[in-house]
Amino acid sequence: MMVQIGLIALLVVAYIIVSRILKSSVNLLGQKKFANEVRITYVSKMLNLGFTAIFVLLICLVLGIGYGQLAIFFSSVFAVVGVALFAQWSILSNITASLIIFFGFPYRVGDWVKVVDKDDEILGQVLEISTFHVIIHRLSGDIVTYPNSLILQKAVIRFESREAAQAMSQFTASSTSTNKVEDQSASS
Incomplete structure (x- = not known):
């Protein structure tokens, strides 16, 4: 039990540090590319959302939730999100393209x-x-x-x-x- 608490504390500290580094890196890149502040904030939030999902997955693994249970949960979530976004595929593709353009558009x-x-x-x-x-x-x-x-x-x-x-x-x-x-x- 103490090992789990220690690992969770370590993960929380790592999450905070990496989250700040990620945000400052996106801000620096956005300023270098002369991106709009709203756009920089949007990209930061999208990347932070993905990083938070990975963090939650790691916390669940440390707490001892089995891979099978996590697989069922995440496949259910992705199925619901997939069905919801299927009709809006062009919106999803434009959002994904927006992230690609932010990082790689010359x-x-x-x-x-x-x-x-x-x-x-x-x-x-x-x-x-x-x-x-x-x-x-x-x-x-x-x-x-x-x-x-x-x-x-x-x-x-x-x-x-x-x-x-x-x-x-x-x-x-x-x-x-x-x-x-x-x-x-x-x-x-």
Whole structure:
């Protein structure tokens, strides 16, 4: 019994330490990537939720709850969650893609990008990377909300500047006149 109490105390201390390290690491990475504060908080909470589930599993094992009982419990929970989310698979895939984009997406807010899509030109500046969408302000003046799960499936070209993006745009003439009007109104 004393061994179990000691192991639980050790697990609690390890949980607190690793949780703080995880949160500070995500905050540091988010600041390095110029991510929105809300996005950093969201990613921290999602990772903390997963880490907490692992912690609870370890506590159950230390308390002597058998693998069979844990397997039945977790398979029941996953079955209920799976059925509940089956109809919402696109939401789940966008949330998962959101985490992948946070850690591995080579583009940041403010970058000029072109999503290679045969149906439409999606070329512009990344305004925000949210939980479900990447929001792009196109050269034509429109704002596009592109789903996270789709942007991971498409090729994305990053441009060094607005001028380089304009050179690749089919809206060059109209966007140049629009930009002159915007520049004139901004200087007035």
